[in-house]
Amino acid sequence: MAVEKMSIAKALNESLRKALETDPKVLIMGEDVGKLGGVFRITDGLQKDFGEERVIDTPLAESGIVGTAIGLALRGYRPVVEIQFDGFVFPAYDQIVTQLAKMHARSLGKVKMPVVVRIPYAGGIGAVEHHSESPEALFAHVPGLKVVSPSNPSDAYWMLQQAILSDDPVIFFEPKRRYWDKGEVDIDAIPDSLHAARVAREGADITLAAYGPMVKVCLEAAAAAAEEGKSVEVVDLRSMSPIDFDGLQASVEKTRRLVVVHEAPVFLGTGAEIAARITERCFYHLEAPVLRVGGFHAPYPPARLEDEYLPGLDRVLDAVDRSLAY
Amino acid sequence: MTVESTAARKPRRSSGTKRAAGAASAAKAPAAKAVATAQNAEPQLVQLLTPEGERVSAADNPDAAEFLSFVEDITTEDLRGLYRDMVLTRRFDGEATALQRQGELGLWASLLGQEAAQIGSGRALRDDDYVFPTYREHGVAWCRGVDPTNLLGMFRGVNHGGWDPSTNNFHLYTIVIGSQTLHATGYAMGVAKDGADSAVIAYFGDGASSQGDVAEAFTFSAVYNSPVVFFCQNNQWAISEPTERQMRVPLYQRAQGFGFPGIRVDGNDVLACLAVTRWALERARRGEGPTLVEAFTYRMAAHTTSDDPTKYRRDEETAAWEAKDPILRLKTYLLASGGADEAFFEALEAESEALGKRVREVVRAMPDPDTMAIFENVYADGHALVDEERAQFAAYLASFEEGH
Numbered sequence: 187m188a189v190e191k192m193s194i195a196k197a198l199n200e201s202l203r204k205a206l207e208t209d210p211k212v213l214i215m216g217e218d219v220g221k222l223g224g225v226f227r228i229t230d231g232l233q234k235d236f237g238e239e240r241v242i243d244t245p246l247a248e249s250g251i252v253g254t255a256i257g258l259a260l261r262g263y264r265p266v267v268e269i270q271f272d273g274f275v276f277p278a279y280d281q282i283v284t285q286l287a288k289m290h291a292r293s294l295g296k297v298k299m300p301v302v303v304r305i306p307y308a309g310g311i312g313a314v315e316h317h318s319e320s321p322e323a324l325f326a327h328v329p330g331l332k333v334v335s336p337s338n339p340s341d342a343y344w345m346l347q348q349a350i351l352s353d354d355p356v357i358f359f360e361p362k363r364r365y366w367d368k369g370e371v372d373i374d375a376i377p378d379s380l381h382a383a384r385v386a387r388e389g390a391d392i393t394l395a396a397y398g399p400m401v402k403v404c405l406e407a408a409a410a411a412a413e414e415g416k417s418v419e420v421v422d423l424r425s426m427s428p429i430d431f432d433g434l435q436a437s438v439e440k441t442r443r444l445v446v447v448h449e450a451p452v453f454l455g456t457g458a459e460i461a462a463r464i465t466e467r468c469f470y471h472l473e474a475p476v477l478r479v480g481g482f483h484a485p486y487p488p489a490r491l492e493d494e495y496l497p498g499l500d501r502v503l504d505a506v507d508r509s510l511a512y
Numbered sequence: 513m514t515v516e517s518t519a520a521r522k523p524r525r526s527s528g529t530k531r532a533a534g535a536a537s538a539a540k541a542p543a544a545k546a547v548a549t550a551q552n553a554e555p556q557l558v559q560l561l562t563p564e565g566e567r568v569s570a571a572d573n574p575d576a577a578e579f580l581s582f583v584e585d586i587t588t589e590d591l592r593g594l595y596r597d598m599v600l601t602r603r604f605d606g607e608a609t610a611l612q613r614q615g616e617l618g619l620w621a622s623l624l625g626q627e628a629a630q631i632g633s634g635r636a637l638r639d640d641d642y643v644f645p646t647y648r649e650h651g652v653a654w655c656r657g658v659d660p661t662n663l664l665g666m667f668r669g670v671n672h673g674g675w676d677p678s679t680n681n682f683h684l685y686t687i688v689i690g691s692q693t694l695h696a697t698g699y700a701m702g703v704a705k706d707g708a709d710s711a712v713i714a715y716f717g718d719g720a721s722s723q724g725d726v727a728e729a730f731t732f733s734a735v736y737n738s739p740v741v742f743f744c745q746n747n748q749w750a751i752s753e754p755t756e757r758q759m760r761v762p763l764y765q766r767a768q769g770f771g772f773p774g775i776r777v778d779g780n781d782v783l784a785c786l787a788v789t790r791w792a793l794e795r796a797r798r799g800e801g802p803t804l805v806e807a808f809t810y811r812m813a814a815h816t817t818s819d820d821p822t823k824y825r826r827d828e829e830t831a832a833w834e835a836k837d838p839i840l841r842l843k844t845y846l847l848a849s850g851g852a853d854e855a856f857f858e859a860l861e862a863e864s865e866a867l868g869k870r871v872r873e874v875v876r877a878m879p880d881p882d883t884m885a886i887f888e889n890v891y892a893d894g895h896a897l898v899d900e901e902r903a904q905f906a907a908y909l910a911s912f913e914e915g916h
Contacts, residue, residue: 239705245735250694250728257644257698260683261706281725284688285695288672292684295889296676329890329898353892381896428896 189372195365197339198228201346206236212350214241215251216268225270226306226365248278255301256285264300266350272307273316286355287330298353308399308449309496310363312489319486320450325357326427333427334380335359337401339369344377361399381425383433389419392443392509395434395460397423400447407502426456435467442473445505447497452480474512479505557808558788559778563836565844582787588851594782595846596860598627598839601651603864604660607871612817616875617667621648625812628838629745631655632785636793640710644696647685649715656682661874670881690716690723697729700738711796712740719750722758730770739796742804745779747811752824767804779809780838
């Protein structure tokens with residue numbers, strides 16, 4: 187069994203390397219992904235080993251990157267495109283929403299769109315404007331797209347493989363402040379389904395649901411709560427479209443309480459959808475309303491304020507207390 | 513003159529050189545109006561068949577000379593074929609317009625007036641070339657062998673296109689203007705990667721040329737030297753907005769800034785469109801990268817059946833373009849040169865009638881899709897939410913059945 191300890195960044199790099207080795211139709215495209223290896227070095231060394239025809243530095247034009255990836259997919263390629271930062275995806279939003287997401291349906295299933303759009307997202311690295319956003323709900327709302335986010339190196343490795351193998355377009359959100367977190371990756375494992383939620387910590391009193399960068403915060407909150415005698419279950423959703431409601435429901439039926447945590451603004455966010463559906467599914471099991479912890483209805487703030495803006499241990503524990511008080 | 517030397521030595525050869533000079537001097541004038549006037553002025557363009565139906569010779573027009581070699585092989589029979597294509601396409605288009613007026617189609621985007629641009633460029637293509645149309649390329653679809661009735665599903669509202677693009681290498685109609693120029697560029701990048709010598713052609717309009725995606729497609733195709741021909745049908749109007757609202761210099765000149773040739777062709781001259789598109793496609797096949805072809809033409813009908821051109825354009829303008837009709841000029845030439853006789857035109861008229869009848873019948877018989885088709889093909893690999901909603905809606909519909 188080949189288990190290695192590596193960072194999320196390294197896991198993603200290894201995952202891309204494996205995909206390039208396995209399938210000659212896989213291409214990496216994006217700004218600075220070649221010699222530089224991407225601004226986060228996720229594609230480090232790939233152009234050197236696979237050449238400029240497989241690892242393609244593109245002009246600085248996001249709509250062009252996604253639009254040409256669509257054309258390459260029509261020609262039989264499987265492009266994995268990198269959008270440099272979350273806030274830069276919007277020039278490509280039109281191509282993603284009006285073209286990439288709809289091509290399969292528009293062609294009555296004749297055309298497949300195996301395109302992965304990798305986006306380093308969310309905050310916590312002290313960046314300037316447009317470098318710390320969490321736009322996942324904007325993509326999850328679009329029929330035809332699949333939206334996922336890993337929270338640890340093993341998932342980063344496997345979920346990216348699965349996203350590349352998918353015949354559907356996948357928006358792959360990478361939690362940039364967790365890039366350097368290390369964990370074990372079993373490169374011979376048989377992975378879960380790409381869209382299956384995972385119980386990251388078992389508990390009996392309340393469920394915390396999160397994905398991407400917030401999973402770690404929730405695990406820390408659960409550990410802190412345990413010291414106060416509270417048993418908190420943490421569910422790593424992994425996928426925002428589709429959402430594994432069956433998996434989440436099983437947890438909530440056990441704990442009877444749910445708090446959803448994400449960095450994105452709470453209003454009309456992923457948590458709102460989860461609260462509504464879990465309320466429908468678990469109405470007679472719930473001891474408290476589903477609560478949400480997340481960003482405010484305000485632009486992502488300047489870096490000196492992001493510690494206040496981002497849900498941290500205290501805000502999560504406060505929500506746990508509020509839920510338990512019902 | 514050989515093809516190679518044409519491309520290598522004078523990539524923007526044609527009247528374009530003169531136009532560029534004209535626009536430059538206009539730009540020096542203090543009034544912005546001067547530039548707009550330059551844009552509007554009667555353009556010099558590649559023309560091989562005049563509006564009066566006369567063939568242009570090399571002696572008449574040295575600019576046309578190099579393109580004559582691209583249609584040297586065109587026989588009288590070929591010319592009759594091009595004429596037939598244009599007539600049948602116009603008939604199909606007219607039938608679709610009528611069907612919209614009768615309530616059989618929700619909308620129709622007519623190509624009336626643009627038959628030469630579409631048939632000329634469409635007949636320049638090889639089977640292995642790939643076409644990315646916008647939503648008005650009914651004539652190009654005809655050239656690709658797409659059954660015209662297939663084009664009507666989206667306008668009737670029974671699908672969003674629905675044909676398999678790989679059957680005829682004819683991509684689905686793209687409604688968001690300019691988007692498909694990037695798809696064409698990406699596809700062409702793939703062709704080059706595959707080492708194939710196919711070419712790709714992207715159709716778009718003068719309005720779409722204002723879109724950022726078109727500029728990005730120019731950038732990508734130039735940078736990667738992709739085998740793509742950008743075929744812009746400048747039909748002078750983007751719904752109600754004239755070209756003055758889209759550009760300050762002639763469209764084809766834009767290519768120069770991106771590093772590839774641009775050329776303006778008489779879009780109502782099927783022979784010139786054929787020649788110029790062949791020239792551009794051959795450049796692509798030889799690995800010389802993209803070309804921008806501006807087919808200077810006119811939309812004789814409304815943008816779609818939803819707008820009213822009398823609100824925004826003058827009758828005199830339309831009348832002036834009527835005199836340049838692409839079908840009439842070829843008919844004049846065929847008659848004058850003895851290339852076709854009355855029997856040919858009569859037989860074609862009968863064929864047109866039959867096509868119109870078939871289109872009417874097929875459209876009226878087109879069934880509404882099954883309700884549950886809403887949930888089909890949203891994803892290739894399935895999606896839990898779609899499955900859940902499908903099941904819920906099916907149960908909801910079934911509840912009415914049980915009530916009987």
